[in-house]
Amino acid sequence: MGERKECVAMLLAGGQGSRLIPLTKHTAKPAVPFGGKYTIIDFSLSNCINSDIDTVGVLTQYQPLELNDYLGRGGPWDMNLKYGGLHVLPPYQAEKGGDWFKGTANAIYQNLRFIRRYNPRYVLILSGDHIYKMNYRKMLQAHIQKEADCTIAVINVSKEEASRFGIMNTDDSGRITEFEEKPAHPKSTLASMGVYIFSTDKLIEYLTEDENDPDSDNDFGKNVIPRMLGDKQRMFAYTFDGYWRDVGTLASFWAANMDVIGENPALNLNDPSWRIYYRHGFSHPEYVGTGALIKNSLIGDGGEMYGSADHSVVFSDVLIKERALVKDSIVMGGSVIGEGARIEHAIIAENVTIGKDAQIGGESDNPAVVASGVIIPAGTQIEPGEIVDEDSPKGGR
Amino acid sequence: MDAAGIILSEPYLGLKERLIDKRTLAALPFASKYRLIDFSLSNMVNAGIRNVGLIEEKKYNSLMHHVRSGQEWDLDRKHGGLTYLPPSAAVNSTHRTNTRLEALLNNRSFLRHTSEDYIVMCGTGYVGNINFQNMLDFHIEKKADITYFFSHNAINKPALRDRLKVKADDDWRIISVDTSDKEALCADMAMATCVVGRDYLLDLLDRLSRQSEARSYPEIITSLIQTEKVMAYTTDEMVIYLDDLPAYLSGSLALLRHDVQQELFHSENGPIITKTKDSPATRYGENAEVVNSLIADGSTIEGSVENCIIFRGARIKEGAVVRNSVIMQESTVGEDAFLNYAVLDKQVIINDGRTLSGYLSHPFYCGRNEII
Numbered sequence A: 001m002g003e004r005k006e007c008v009a010m011l012l013a014g015g016q017g018s019r020l021i022p023l024t025k026h027t028a029k030p031a032v033p034f035g036g037k038y039t040i041i042d043f044s045l046s047n048c049i050n051s052d053i054d055t056v057g058v059l060t061q062y063q064p065l066e067l068n069d070y071l072g073r074g075g076p077w078d079m080n081l082k083y084g085g086l087h088v089l090p091p092y093q094a095e096k097g098g099d100w101f102k103g104t105a106n107a108i109y110q111n112l113r114f115i116r117r118y119n120p121r122y123v124l125i126l127s128g129d130h131i132y133k134m135n136y137r138k139m140l141q142a143h144i145q146k147e148a149d150c151t152i153a154v155i156n157v158s159k160e161e162a163s164r165f166g167i168m169n170t171d172d173s174g175r176i177t178e179f180e181e182k183p184a185h186p187k188s189t190l191a192s193m194g195v196y197i198f199s200t201d202k203l204i205e206y207l208t209e210d211e212n213d214p215d216s217d218n219d220f221g222k223n224v225i226p227r228m229l230g231d232k233q234r235m236f237a238y239t240f241d242g243y244w245r246d247v248g249t250l251a252s253f254w255a256a257n258m259d260v261i262g263e264n265p266a267l268n269l270n271d272p273s274w275r276i277y278y279r280h281g282f283s284h285p286e287y288v289g290t291g292a293l294i295k296n297s298l299i300g301d302g303g304e305m306y307g308s309a310d311h312s313v314v315f316s317d318v319l320i321k322e323r324a325l326v327k328d329s330i331v332m333g334g335s336v337i338g339e340g341a342r343i344e345h346a347i348i349a350e351n352v353t354i355g356k357d358a359q360i361g362g363e364s365d366n367p368a369v370v371a372s373g374v375i376i377p378a379g380t381q382i383e384p385g386e387i388v389d390e391d392s393p394k395g396g397r
Numbered sequence B: 001m002d003a004a005g006i007i008l009s010e011p012y013l014g015l016k017e018r019l020i021d022k023r024t025l026a027a028l029p030f031a032s033k034y035r036l037i038d039f040s041l042s043n044m045v046n047a048g049i050r051n052v053g054l055i056e057e058k059k060y061n062s063l064m065h066h067v068r069s070g071q072e073w074d075l076d077r078k079h080g081g082l083t084y085l086p087p088s089a090a091v092n093s094t095h096r097t098n099t100r101l102e103a104l105l106n107n108r109s110f111l112r113h114t115s116e117d118y119i120v121m122c123g124t125g126y127v128g129n130i131n132f133q134n135m136l137d138f139h140i141e142k143k144a145d146i147t148y149f150f151s152h153n154a155i156n157k158p159a160l161r162d163r164l165k166v167k168a169d170d171d172w173r174i175i176s177v178d179t180s181d182k183e184a185l186c187a188d189m190a191m192a193t194c195v196v197g198r199d200y201l202l203d204l205l206d207r208l209s210r211q212s213e214a215r216s217y218p219e220i221i222t223s224l225i226q227t228e229k230v231m232a233y234t235t236d237e238m239v240i241y242l243d244d245l246p247a248y249l250s251g252s253l254a255l256l257r258h259d260v261q262q263e264l265f266h267s268e269n270g271p272i273i274t275k276t277k278d279s280p281a282t283r284y285g286e287n288a289e290v291v292n293s294l295i296a297d298g299s300t301i302e303g304s305v306e307n308c309i310i311f312r313g314a315r316i317k318e319g320a321v322v323r324n325s326v327i328m329q330e331s332t333v334g335e336d337a338f339l340n341y342a343v344l345d346k347q348v349i350i351n352d353g354r355t356l357s358g359y360l361s362h363p364f365y366c367g368r369n370e371i372i
Helices: A041-050 A064-071 A104-109 A112-118 A136-145 A200-211 A220-230 A250-258 B036-046 B061-067 B100-106 B108-112 B132-141 B198-210 B217-227 B245-254 B258-265
Strands: A007-012 A055-059 A085-089 A122-127 A150-156 A166-170 A176-181 A190-199 A235-239 A286-288 A293-295 A297-299 A308-310 A325-327 A342-344 A346-348 A359-361 A368-370 B003-008 B051-055 B081-085 B118-122 B126-128 B146-154 B164-168 B174-177 B185-187 B194-197 B230-241 B282-284 B289-291 B293-295 B304-306 B321-323 B338-340 B342-344 B355-357 B364-366
Touching: A007 A041, A007 A104, A007 A112, A007 A136, A041 A055, A041 A064, A041 A122, A055 A112, A064 A085, A104 A112, A104 A122, A104 A200, A104 A220, A112 A200, A122 A136, A122 A200, A136 A150, A136 A190, A136 A235, A150 A220, A166 A235, A176 A220, A176 A235, A190 A200, A190 A220, A200 A220, A220 A235, A250 A346, A293 A297, A297 A308, A342 A346, A346 A359, A359 A368, B003 B036, B003 B100, B003 B108, B036 B051, B036 B061, B036 B118, B036 B126, B036 B132, B051 B100, B100 B108, B100 B198, B100 B217, B108 B198, B118 B132, B118 B198, B126 B258, B132 B146, B132 B194, B132 B230, B164 B217, B164 B230, B174 B217, B174 B230, B194 B198, B217 B230, B230 B245, B230 B258, B245 B342, B289 B293, B293 B304, B338 B342, B355 B364
Parallel strands: A007 A055, A007 A122, A055 A085, A150 A235, A293 A308, A308 A325, A325 A342, A342 A359, A346 A368, B003 B051, B003 B118, B051 B081, B146 B230, B289 B304, B304 B321, B321 B338, B338 B355, B342 B364
Antiparallel strands: A122 A190, A150 A190, A166 A176, A166 A190, A286 B293, A297 B282, B118 B194, B126 B230, B146 B194, B164 B174, B164 B185
């Protein structure tokens, strides 16, 4: 008790995820459900505790109600500790006034007092809206071994994708020589994952400097990293070669959910060596009735299945009625799929009711989406790629 | 609620079942993700009981591992909460307890130190979603000394041969025991669920402890109803007895009935709570066929499953056919194996191609960690 924490994590969870609307209309992106059981933030938090990092500040801002409820005191991730543990850090009023977090760097700057309380040697900066299983401890070992001031996790992307990311150019030792934000002509394919380890003194030094610069956007990628590079600080890339997705769009969110399906899925969630923890409801076991046909799918508990599911991710407490078919789709918790309804290539959010014989989606590059709480009347047809929320003519509440 | 709870994890009946070879009865897994204790604890907290003593006798390792601090039931409290009462816990405890009476005598200090006026006592060997608040209200209204719980809606019979039958008068006071009267209520000893005033119970235990000769439970009840006001509280809440292997299998298969699911899992009394495992969602393979079954999360279904109860982390491989069976946690049924009326305990491995069959009255049982 009261010992120094070697590494404290700061998890940026304030993002809106505007391209995920309507899923993020009333909730922050990190609180969006994923993979039949989880919310997106479970991945970063589970990575922390699986990496023996038990002290995490979660910076919230946008629509924090559901996220705060979900996090609680961090019990599901074994972070309800007396010393350390999970702390939700919302924007606040201080002596010299308060403000919304101006950028990612400013969000951390405003919470330096939290970091100092644990006097850590290293600070891990994370984003709460990525899907991946990563051992931060290995990255920290690399950081220590290279005597780095800052280590940035990178992932190899294709040449075409590289223009959408912050790209690191490195020398043979892995030291970062140049950083380019969304370059038109990328010189390398090492994309930043938004996962940084800083030696604490350097972090404080550069955040303070950044805060004092009135022209700065107070953003790690845009301001802090380039400034440190300019000062020739020791900055290294740490290459991560596992599964990592930003799920920034509805199409990529759908695709990442499909990646958890199958015997050898791209993202294996049934991994006892790297469990993803989540907050549980009181769901009873799933009942599969006569006439149900479920194949190649992941199904949560607490629901009742009387229809069919094929190549889909179905969350807890979902009722799929007789003759209904859910194909290549995501159905989130508490939704009801009516008799004979056909759901194809769609994202059905939480507590949706799909009426009898309704047809949702179909072959398309983009999934059809029904936002949470919406009632789709019997027989309604929702086009492929169409988005229905409570304000749409086809949606009711 | 002005009551503390006592849960007896042992039936004290000398049951000889391989199901409880390695665990106390309260720790018996049931219904895909629960253990029997979950029902007792959930019924208590759903009735507002915040102070629960869990009396243990033997083989309670898996029970403690499951219940831990009681946090799943919000029983990890500064005041009250869950108290483990193992056999040697009390200052003057005898080393072993062979009857419920001895178990209670051993734990008088727990009773003395509770501030609640009433004690809800819960035996083991059955499950139900039961409203203990209603039972307490009845007890108070009738100014009873002891109120025993009876269900009109037991969906199977307890295995126990020496069932205790009682007869009640029009006001539900128990007036006789051990009758052959068909109308009599079955006070199944396995249930042993009752409400009693705390001071009254302490006084009664003192009186009983002074009696020198050892007496059986029916003898004690028979003499109690002469002198005390012992009432029968009856409800339609469903109970399932699980005190031997055939009862366990038939009780498990009863879970596939819609009305049973409604009674147990959708009751207004509240949810049945269990230890969380952070299991992933259930994975269904390309050729999975599941009909009329209860499937826990974290399991993997690649074969054919019909009328089954599948626990967390179990795996039914491709080509396997499993019918009318219970497959407990982390057991694996190999490719092209065939199982009918089987109960596989935890972490059993059935190798590829094996054929194993029992019958409802004689289930094929496979003990924990066995490989066939």
